[in-house]
Amino acid sequence: MNIDALAKERSVYALDVLGFGRSSRPELSADSEEAEEQFVDSIEQWRHQIGLDKFVLLGHSFGGFLASSYALKHPSRVQHLVLVDSWGFPEKPQDFELNVPVWVRLIAAVIRPFNPLAGLRAAGPWDDTIFNYIYHCNAQTPSGETAFKKMTESYIFAKSPMIHRIGGVDKNIPMTMIHGSQSWIGSSSSYETKYLRSGCYVDVQVIPEAGHHVYADQPDAFNLVVDEICQKEDEMIDVDVN
Numbered sequence: 404m405n406i407d408a409l410a411k412e413r414s415v416y417a418l419d420v421l422g423f424g425r426s427s428r429p430e431l432s433a434d435s436e437e438a439e440e441q442f443v444d445s446i447e448q449w450r451h452q453i454g455l456d457k458f459v460l461l462g463h464s465f466g467g468f469l470a471s472s473y474a475l476k477h478p479s480r481v482q483h484l485v486l487v488d489s490w491g492f493p494e495k496p497q498d499f500e501l502n503v504p505v506w507v508r509l510i511a512a513v514i515r516p517f518n519p520l521a522g523l524r525a526a527g528p529w530d531d532t533i534f535n536y537i538y539h540c541n542a543q544t545p546s547g548e549t550a551f552k553k554m555t556e557s558y559i560f561a562k563s564p565m566i567h568r569i570g571g572v573d574k575n576i577p578m579t580m581i582h583g584s585q586s587w588i589g590s591s592s593s594y595e596t597k598y599l600r601s602g603c604y605v606d607v608q609v610i611p612e613a614g615h616h617v618y619a620d621q622p623d624a625f626n627l628v629v630d631e632i633c634q635k636e637d638e639m640i641d642v643d644v645n
Contacts, residue, residue, distance in 0.1 A: 413633055416453065420466060421445040422547020431550035435562045438550040443473045450480060459636055461485035461629065464588075464615065465551060468492075471565050471572065478573035482636050485629065487581045488615050491554075491561035492569070492592035566592050570599040577604035579632055583613030583620060 419426040421442055432438045446469065450458070459482050462470030467489025474481045556562050572578070578600070580593035590609055597605040608628050613620035 428544040428546045435554040442469050446473050457482045459483045463487040464490045474572045484578045488588045492565045494564045495560040574603045579606045581608045583617040584611050586615040
């Protein structure tokens with residue numbers, strides 16, 4: 404995502420979720436529901452410190468899950484909810500374990516005691532500038548990873564799937580759900596969300612030739628979608644003011 408391009412006409416804030424990236428690394432709860440609440444509360448504390456009243460909230464992957472949770476708890480603060488290839492929506496299929504190859508289960512059993520980015524910390528910094536940045540961001544205490552792991556079950560599913568809760572988001576909050584056509588996260592949950600929120604604004608956008616990191620794979624197409632959302636919201640604010 405080219406933040407400079409999106410920031411030409413409006414303020415754009417990019418924040419690392421608590422416990423990840425360059426954010427602080429406090430010890431988070433081992434209880435999945437409490438950990439989710441701590442993540443959401445940290446976003447609200449950030450909003451308060453910045454001084455935003457209402458804003459377009461965009462979250463990618465795990466961030467999309469947390470953005471949805473934030474919208475459930477603080478609906479008056481969200482102008483438009485943008486979910487980019489969000490993790491944690493579908494419920495785990497009952498036969499999922501039966502369909503997982505034995506070799507995958509063996510690997511999962513080996514790595515289960517470790518946090519998702521443990522290998523990155525063990526490998527040490529790499530020469531490339533971006534990888535070096537990623538290493539130093541994630542070489543710290545993995546409090547965010549640990550909490551995320553507690554919120555996860557069976558490899559990739561959320562213990563508390565968002566699909567069961569997304570219908571509770573205030574009906575007046577418009578939603579746009581963006582996916583990469585080649586992402587490992589399917590768009591079916593987004594279309595199910597559109598069905599569950601019948602009568603509410605839910606737009607599903609699938610960007611061709613993009614994977615999970617839509618903003619990096621097809622930045623121009625991604626920026627165009629997000630910029631159009633922001634422009635529409637700017638126009639709505641102008642109408643309300645006038």
